[in-house]
Amino acid sequence: MDAGSGGHGPAGHCRCGQPAGRPGGCFLELYGPALRMGCFDWDLDKGLMAMDATAHEVFDLRPDEYDGRPETLAARVPTAEGRRLDQTVASALKDGSETYGAYFRVRHRDGALCWTHTHGCIRRDGAGRPHRIVGVVRDATRELGDSPPALRELADAEAERRRRTSIVEGTTAALAHARTVSDVIDVLRDNHGLAHLGAANLVMGLVEAGRIRLVAEGPAGSFVPGTRLTRVEEPYPMSEVVRNLAPRYIESARDFAESYPVLWPHIDRLGITAAAYLPLIAQAKPIGVLGLLYRDKTGFTAEERNVLVALGSSIAQSLQRAMFYEQEKDLAQGLQQAMLPRTIPGVPGAEIAVRYRSAAVGRDIGGDWYDIIPLPGGARSGGSRVGAVIGDVQGHDTHAAAVMGQLRIVLRAYAAEGHAPATVMARASTFLHELDTDRFATCLYAEADLTTGMVRFVRAGHLDPLLLRGDGSCRRLPVAGGLPLGLSAEFGRLDYPVTTLELGPEQTLLLCTDGLVEEPGHDLDDGLRALAGLVASGPRDLRKLVDRLCGIVDGRGGDDDAALLLLRRRTRDAPLSGGRLQQHVAPGDPEALTEARRMIRAAVRAWGAGERADEIELVADEMITNALMHTEGAAVVTLRVLSGADRRLRVDVEDCSSALPHRREAGEEGVSGRGLLLVDRLADGWGVDARGSGKSVWCEFVMPARDRGGRP
Structure with a gap:
């Protein structure tokens, strides 16, 4: 039957589902309009409900306003009434009933609420599955109008029941998102929460x-002195609830005064006349107590008690989750802080300036770390060489943090032993691979000499660093890289290229993990560009800058932790002497030889060699070449500044x-033999020292005096 048609229903039946063709016609066809009683036929499989013209009138709908879908009737049935009616029908369909009936209200187009009654017959197939409902709907306003007090009482009771059910559902839904004890308290204090139960005051305690x-x-000014911390044995209602593991309903002011005389004088001044104290029980143990205090109320109905017990159970579960979360968070933060450096030298x-920010969600622990490593000849020995590390172990759990701690210590040890950056990274990768863990790590290691400004970078699958110039501009530094730590060892690709640049005075390096730049749906390159913009527009003070950057991460949220390290070169407080640089040069390694020459050039310029710079570079290059040509192993070149009566730059080449080397004259066309001749003529002093099974050839150059401003 088409929606809104006035014809018969399924073949052989009238609109009300009865056999058609009876003498005199169907009762509804004859008397339905006069009695304001219409019929409907609801096809559950298709989800369509056909209604006759009288049914349209009951709902105050024109035929063209109804499309045959039951949901369209929501425009006439208030939400709460519709929910109750849906529950009645659903229960009948589920429990095998053949019929159902219900009163509900319909809002007419003029805004008036009119009582309506419906009665439905459920048709089921051979398997008992409901597939069709036929029934009637009629105007019941006149019927219920004969007893207005009963009608009001029924409506009021139903509204109160719906209100309490809504409070339980809403509070439970809000508590599902509470992560901390403070969150649970905020939900309970919310104006749309338990206060709608009529409670004037709320108290909660933890066992x-x-x-x-x-x-x-709450509210403010309602605190009772002496109850901040109480024993379970004391004569207070919260203590009694914990002892008995049962709710305590105080139904009148007299009951309160007689049961708790010590507490009553403070309660009386608040105008409290009744109270409900609920035990918060989780895993059969009391973890807290919730107290609701009421004004102008006496007694609790059975339904009110049921609602409060249900709320108490929901609150206890949320409170236990919150307490577990806070315990895990404290443990995670403690473990993370123990793994990171306690102080920066x-x-x-x-x-x-350094910062670490844990993830906004999850267990608040991860594998990100930073480190500052004093290097041989560096800060602890009066020099200015330092290693800066930023890294990220895969994963966000205690295992990732444990691997991070081991990796940080090992990498620090290799760097402190004086190994070249590429060697430090290769050995760290081998160590991680031999841990027999399924985790890998990305890492960026920068070895900086703050006197010369020379910085050597090695990158293992990590983000490139950023450079903040003195003029406030910021750009990304492309750094050659290798595979992440662990993977490079697994695939036998332990060669890490070294990228060298000069860090100018007042320039700043920024090293970070991807948690600082990564956002869902955004490319990492876009994130780095955005970060560079934030750095360029940020404050010049490093601590304020890192706080601002981390504040942006905190506001953005996310499921990844972040580490950040900023290093700015300051020339005004750099050491004027005692500088020390070292480079390993392996045979057949032109890259290492190029790095050594670059290091020498940067050092003599930064240390104020003045006119002697070319001489020092030439002599040092000849010494390195001799060591590589006349020995079978690697050469280790070391530059340092000696202070004393005069400033001297010393070059050591160890093999x-x-x-021992021999000085000899070179032939007219020969090249060999010129090395030591140059050393002897250009250096102010030179010699050879025994070093274990090898030796060290050294030479010294007197350098121009420098004032405290660093100028020769």
């Missing part, structure tokens, strides 16, 4: 080692051969 600690009370010639 801790045989005592009850008050964690919430002061480095002459540098200003350093593994015990054979």
Whole structure:
């Protein structure tokens, strides 16, 4: 039957589902309009409900306003009434009933609410599955109008029941998002929460080692002195609830005064006439107590008690989750802080700022770390060489943090032993691979000499660093890279290229993990560009800058932790002497030889060699070449500044051969033999020292005097 048609229903039946063709026609066809009683036929499989013209009138709908879908009737049935009616029908369909009936109200187009009654017959197939409902709907306003007080009582009781059910559902839904004890308290204090039960005051306490600690009370000025921390044995209602593990309903002011005379004088001044104290029980143990205090109320109905018990159970579960979360958060933060450096050493010639931010969601622990490593000849020995590390172990759990702690210590040890950056990274990768863990790590290691400004970078699958110039501009530094730590060892690709640049005075390096730049749906390159813009527009003070950057991360949220390290080169407090640089040069490694020459060039310029710079570079290059040509091992070149009566720059080239060098004259066309001749003529002093099974050839150059401003 088409929606709104006045014809018969399914073949052989009238609109009300009865056999058609009876003498005189169907009762509804004859008397339905006069009685304001219409019929409907609801096809449950298709989800369509056909109604006759009288049914349209009951709902105050024109035929063209109804499309045959039951949902369209929502425009006439208030939400709460519709929910109750849906529950009645659903229960009948589920429990096998053949019929159902219900009163509900319909809002007419003029806004008036009119009582309506419906009665439905459920048709089921051979398997008992409902597939069709036929029935009637009629105007019941006149019927119920004969007893207005009963009608009002029924409506009021139903409205109150719906209101309480709504409070339980709303509070439970809000508590599902509470992560901390404070969140739970905020939900309970919310104006749309338990206050709608009519409570004037709220108190909540947590059970801790045989005592009850008050964690919430309200409103302001309602605190009862002496109840901040009470024992379970004391004569208070919260203590009684914990002892008995049962609710305590105080139904009148007299009941309160007689049961708790010590507490009553303070309660009386608040105008309290009734109270309900609910035990918050989780895993059969009391974890807290909730107290609701009422004004102008006496007694609690059975339904009110049921609602309060249900709320108490929901609150207890949320409170336990919140307490577990806070315990895990404290543990995670403690573990994370234990793994990170407790203090950052002061480095002459540098200003350093670091920050770590845990994930906004989850267990608040991860594998991100930073480190500042004093290097041989560095800060602890009066020099200015320092290693800066930023890294990220895969994963966000305690295992990731444990791996991070081991990796940080190992990498720090390799760097402190004086190994070249590429060697430090390769050995760290081998160590991680041998841990037999399924985790890998990305890392960026920068070895900086703050006197010369020379910085050597090694990158293992990590983000490139950023450079903040003195003029406030910020750009990304492209750094050659290798595979992440662990993976490079697994695939036998332990060669890490070294990228060298000069860090100018007042320039700043920014090293970070991807948690600082990564956002869902955004490319990492876009994130780095955005970060560079934030750095360029940020404050010049490093601590204020890192706080601003971390504040942006905090506001954005996310499921990844973030580490950040800023290192600024300061020339005004850099050491004027005692500088020390070192480079390993392996045979057949032109890259290392190029790095050594670059290091020498940067050092003599930064240390104020003046006119002697070319001489020093030439002599040092000849010494390195001799060591590589006349020995079978690697050469280690070391540059340092000696202070004393005059400033001297010393060049040491160490090799593994015990054979002493011999000075000899070169032939007219020969090249060999010129090395030591140049050393002898250009240096102010030179010599050879035994070093274990090898030796060290050294030379010294007197340098121009420098004033305290660093100028020769």
